[in-house]
Amino acid sequence: xxxxxxxxxxxxxxxxxxxxxxxxxxxxxxxxxxxxxxxxxxxxxxxxxxxxxxxxxxxxxxxxxxxxxxxxxxxxxxxxxxxxxxxxxxxxxxxxxxxxxxxxxxxxxxxxxxxxxxxxxxxxxxxxxxxxxxxxxxxxxxxxxxxxxxxxxxxxxxxxxxxxxxxxxxxxxxxxxxxxxxxxxxxxxxxxxxxxxxxxxxxxxxxxxxxxxxxxxxxxxxxxxxxxxxxxxxxxxxxxxxxxxxxxxxxxxxxxxxxxxxxxxxxxxxxxxxxxxxxxxxxxxxxxxxxxxxxxxxxxxxxxxxxxxxx
Numbered sequence: 655x656x657x658x659x660x661x662x663x664x665x666x667x668x669x670x671x672x673x674x675x676x677x678x679x680x681x682x683x684x685x686x687x688x689x690x691x692x693x694x695x696x697x698x699x700x701x702x703x704x705x706x707x708x709x710x711x712x713x714x715x716x717x718x719x720x721x722x723x724x725x726x727x728x729x730x731x732x733x734x735x736x737x738x739x740x741x742x743x744x745x746x747x748x749x750x751x752x753x754x755x756x757x758x759x760x761x762x763x764x765x766x767x768x769x770x771x772x773x774x775x776x777x778x779x780x781x782x783x784x785x786x787x788x789x790x791x792x793x794x795x796x797x798x799x800x801x802x803x804x805x806x807x808x809x810x811x812x813x814x815x816x817x818x819x820x821x822x823x824x825x826x827x828x829x830x831x832x833x834x835x836x837x838x839x840x841x842x843x844x845x846x847x848x849x850x851x852x853x854x855x856x857x858x859x860x861x862x863x864x865x866x867x868x869x870x871x872x873x874x875x876x877x878x879x880x881x882x883x884x885x886x887x888x889x890x891x892x893x894x895x896x897x898x899x900x901x902x903x904x905x906x907x908x909x910x911x912x913x914x915x916x917x918x919x920x921x922x923x924x925x926x927x928x929x930x931x932x933x934x935x936x937x938x939x940x941x942x943x944x945x946x947x948x949x950x951x952x953x954x955x956x957x958x959x960x961x962x963x964x965x
Contacts, residue, residue, distance in 0.1 A: 668914045677909055678921040684902035686928035690936050691894035692753070693761060698888025702753045703879030705895055707867040710749075710860050713900035717857035720904075726854050737846040738855065742862025744839040749863065751832035758825030761933075765926045766802055767829035772919035773799075774837035782841070798923050798955035805927055805948025840919065843910050852908035860903075920955075927952050 668674065688709075695705060721728065730738055755764035773795055776787050787795075803809075847855050871880045883889045927949045 667912065669909075669912045671918070674913045674918050675921050677905065677913065678918055679924065681902045681906045682922050682925040683928045684898045684905075685922075686925045687932055688895050688898040688902065689756075689761065689765065689925075689929050690932045691891045691898060692756070693933075693937065694891030695883060695888050695895055696756075696891075698886075698891065699881055699884030700888050700892050701876070701879045701881035702750075703867050703871050703876050704881065705892060706749050706753070707864065707871065707880075708892060709896045709899040709903075710863040710867065712896045713903050714857065714860035714864050716900055716904055717853055717860055720853040720908075721857050724851070724853060726851050728854060728857075730854075730858070731850065734847060734850055737842055738850075738858050739862065741839055741842050741847065741855070742859045743866075744835045744842065745859055746863045746866045748832045748835040748839065751828045751835060755825045755828035755832060758821050758828065762926065762930070763808060764825060764829045765929055766808060767826055768832040768836070769802065769923050769926055770799070770830070771833040771837040771840075772923060774834055775840055775915065775919050778837055778841050782845075794955055794958060795920055798920055798952055801948045801951025801955060802923060802926055803948070805930060805945045805952060807942065807945055807948075840910065840915050844915055848911035852911065856904060856908055923955075924952055 669677070692705060696702070752764065752768055755768065758764075776791070776795070780786050843855070870876060883892055930945060930949065
């Protein structure tokens, strides 16, 4: 078909490095606020499936409006349907895995483990024929991750756990599952669906996530997964979660073909740092001097990443 032969010409050019990094910083902060709001909602009785259902529903409404406003066709080109289905399932798995990890281990540790996805993405891109990470890029990723370890006080968290049991290992496994599924989702988006209009691609992704949550809810796959908030703060948390996630997800997946994620994805590593800061303001969680130093290390790494002329 003529549609298939025209796809390569439709691939959008990448944003300038500074603009791409700025977009990712805003997205990372929004996702961080989403996690803090989620913690508030869950502490007040909100079910896991309900939270994902609400946030995906709002994101879906936004994306449908955008598709109608742009007068986009919703017919998927031949050869992209299976990749679109895979993308939706991957995002569904990532959402479930991340919240399952948060339910089993400390939130900071879950986010630290889940934010290993830039390294997984870089290795996946290389394994599937992409550019090999340079030594400087690898060293910078390790530098950023070392700052995250210090900022999140991982040794202290592990020491407080005492006798680590199966629940802890399950949480780590779920967090790694979230990191892996998200990295693969970004690779699929960038390499298999980049020619598809971002609003349409994201809309179908949210349709799959939304439908999956409804099915899981009716099947009662997660006990209490559809429970309503039991107190007013829970409703506030649920509302903030929906708005922050919906906005961040829409911006990320609409823009991702132009963000050069294989190069710029490490910027998203600032999400746990923003989570610590928002948690301090909203949840009154104190930040130690060592954690502040770790945050400085991460921010320094991001600045270096931004100003570098080559990855």
